[in-house]
Amino acid sequence: MTRNSLAARALPPAVLVQIPATSKANAHIDPGSGSFFVQMSLVGLLYAGVAIKPYWRRTKAFLTGRRSTPEADDESSDS
Amino acid sequence: MSASRHPSSFRDPSGFLFQRGGVLLRQINPSYSAHYDRLIESGLYEALVKRGWLVPHEEMDEPAAANVAHRVLKPERLPFVSYPYEWSFSQYRDAAKLTLDIQELALKHGMTLKDASAYNIQFLGSRPLLIDTLSFEIYRVGRPWVAYRQFCQHFLAPLALMSYRDIRLSQLMRSQIDGIPLDLADILLPRRARLRFGLLSHLFIHAKGQSKMAHSKRDAASYKVSALALNGLISSLRNAVSNLGWKMPDSEWGSYYEDTNYTAASADHKAKLVSGMLDEIEPSSVWDLGANDGRYSRLASSRGVHTVAFDIDPVVVEKNYLQARASKDPNLLALRIDLANPSPALGWDHRERSSLADRGPADAVLALALVHHLAIGNNVPLGRIAAFLARLGSNLVIEWVPKSDSQVQRLLASREDVFTEYDEGGFVRAFGENFRMKHSEPIAESERVLYWLQR
Secondary structure, three states: OOOHHHHHOOOOOOHHHHOOOOOOOOOOOOOOOOHHHHHHHHHHHHHHHHHHHHHHHHHHHHHHOOOOHHHHHHHHOOO | OOEEEOOOOOOOHHHHEEEEEEEEEEEEEEHHHHHHHHHHOOOOOHHHHOOOOEOOEEOOOOOOOOOOOOEEEEEEOOOOOHHHHHHHHHHHHHHHHHHHHHHHHHHOOEEEEEEHHHHHHEOOOOOEEEEEEEEEEOOEEEOOOOOOHHHHHHHHHHHHHHHOHHHHHHHHHHHHOOOOOOOOOOHHHHHHHHHOOHHHHHHHHHHHHHHHHHOOOHHHHHOOOOHHHHHHHHHHHHHHHHHOOOOOOOOOOOOHHHHHOOOOHHHHHHHHHHHHHHHHHOOOOOEEEEOOOOOOOOHHHHOOOOOEEEEOOOHHHHHHHHHHHHOOOOOOOEOOOOOOOOOOEEEEEHOEEEOHHHHHOEEEEEEEOHHHHHHOOOOOHHHHHHHHHHHHHHEEEEEEOOOHHHHHHHHHHHOOOOOOOOOHHHHHHHHOOOOEEEEEEEEEOOOEEEEEEEE
16 A cells, blocks of 8 residues: 555545635646546545445455455555 | 847757857746755756756856846856657667656655656767757646646657657657647547556656646645655556667668678678778767667767768667667767658748758768669759758768679569669769769779768
8 A cells, every 4th residue: 555545545535625725826737627627526526436446355365256455455456 | 240130949948058169058037046046056957967968057157148137157068969750669668768857856845847848859979868958847836747748749659659659650759849638649549558558647647637637726735646656656656667668670681781782801801891880080079870780880979979860761770779778878869860851940931850960960971882772762863962061060980882782683673664864973073063973993803882972
């Protein structure tokens, strides 16, 4: 399990996305409203993926009769 | 001494590149001072340079090129600038991974990449590195990654298209100067690409989100993402990139050296002759045109000469790059170029991306077993070939391949022989208009002749 996914599992999605911004960035490229919106939405999805994956692995292991290892549970889930 | 601003350096108000007295310098504008100072004081610059991820620079006591400068830097100069549409698949993927590695390291130092342009990555030999020192800004808590869209357009979309559709789609980067629009990637990618979560989210949903939100009046500053979530996003992008692969197909050139009329003795003799000519020329840079897997390019790079090995075939360029990467060759850069249609000047004012010829000349050009492909395979008259090669290099080591050679006969097998001027006399006359003859020698056990010509 990566540190990111550990931390992501420990925090609800609301905490991940609602830390206030302090000021505008200094970038010269247009990030695009749609891209910002997608980024924000993905954070929630990624969290859901990380949270669900160990349960999915255990369910799969139960159904297939194979043992679910902690290492397998700890793998990142985002791809 | 007058300063001339670099024609490709104008989009970022943080600073720009300029030349003074033949030296490449970078001005940092006062508006970027806090970000530059943080880059240095946070230790990020040192960490990046230590890893070989960022081009190192010296701070200079030089006058500004325009108005007032916060600093003037002298970045280490690269021997050759390449572009994404010239990279092999693994080169492109390595450049993408490096961009994400840099972003992750930057976040650890309280900074973030404010752009993720593929053009900011260059290769020093086979090693990618970031060349834009002004790409960093202070990370502001809650701010999403401002370069997310650019990363997807410049890296993820072209890699996905190369992986899922066709390796030649990297050439879309030629026409799309700011990366491949995501709605276009959405149309071109097969449905099965949606089965990958990374592509589904960062390309397909991203494309749909862009079109849905195109007319949104919501202030972009109202979108907030924590640093933790940002790291998750980078990790997800890394997985999406890492999961993309390219299975090399059999290619016309992939087994070229197993399918030639060279005997072992003639191949050895040719290598010996090329080595001898390189030793006499003592070049500081070599371009090997039609380099195949880089067999002869390595005669130059192993002498410590920076060598660019060009070939039209993505398979052999990929193999050449992987070999150079495995051996950590600091002097060999493999690139894909079609000499019949080489990279043109592109972008604003035709000067943002240089043509191949504008990036030369090299001290020496190798054109081994190439002339027949240009003259007969592409119908380019010998005089035009000579004039073009004279633009690319001061010295030319070129292999004459006569019409009786089995490789030429193969090219003529399915077409009428209209090449009445294609003989050694015509070759010498055509190249004599652009070069002086320095030396020539027949290659043992073959009908071929190796020439060293000088402009």
